[in-house]
Amino acid sequence: MGNIVIDAHGIASTARFVASPNCDARPQPNDISLVVVHNISLPPGQYDGDGVIALFTNRLDARAHPYYAEIQHLKVSAHFFIRRDGRLIQFVPCGQRAWHAGVSSWQGRERCNDFSLGIELEGSDHDAFAAAQYTTLNGLLKALKAAYPITEVVGHSDIAPGRKTDPGPYFDWGQVTGCASPKLKPNAS
Numbered sequence: 332m333g334n335i336v337i338d339a340h341g342i343a344s345t346a347r348f349v350a351s352p353n354c355d356a357r358p359q360p361n362d363i364s365l366v367v368v369h370n371i372s373l374p375p376g377q378y379d380g381d382g383v384i385a386l387f388t389n390r391l392d393a394r395a396h397p398y399y400a401e402i403q404h405l406k407v408s409a410h411f412f413i414r415r416d417g418r419l420i421q422f423v424p425c426g427q428r429a430w431h432a433g434v435s436s437w438q439g440r441e442r443c444n445d446f447s448l449g450i451e452l453e454g455s456d457h458d459a460f461a462a463a464q465y466t467t468l469n470g471l472l473k474a475l476k477a478a479y480p481i482t483e484v485v486g487h488s489d490i491a492p493g494r495k496t497d498p499g500p501y502f503d504w505g506q507v508t509g510c511a512s513p514k515l516k517p518n519a520s
Contacts, residue, residue: 335470337478341425343471351387351422353408353430358445360426363479365447367432369409369487370454370497374398378415378453387422406430409449411471417463435490443490448475456499465506472509
């Protein structure tokens, strides 16, 4: 895959860019200090389809799967999506606010979308993640930390406890470079 570089427009050099309309301006454009790791699969528990891309671009066909009728109305996105084979897709430039965190707070700061980058891993709370995903995630985190003042990497469950469980129990924080501090691991006290 090669080294990932984040350009001046906030686009990762090795990513396939698919623009999502589900984003807007950050209140403070230079305030990017948090990375939030998620998991997603559409349909749930199925991989390699186009459901996530369709959801993040508001093109989800409610007739394609019964679950899609329940979520078709959602207007959500993430900055990045890492497929099971490690392929990287970017939906929102880093300088813009993606709609990935929802109601959230981290260390007393509300509205994590305002100051975070969202990375979705193709997966679920019920399956281990692939080695290629950790490789891409680590390369992406290295590039993001070089481009922005990232201080912490957390799970969605850390910023929305009781509401969200991802990246889930099968996500191995020990494989994430730079996450040695217990406060960077989900559910640490």
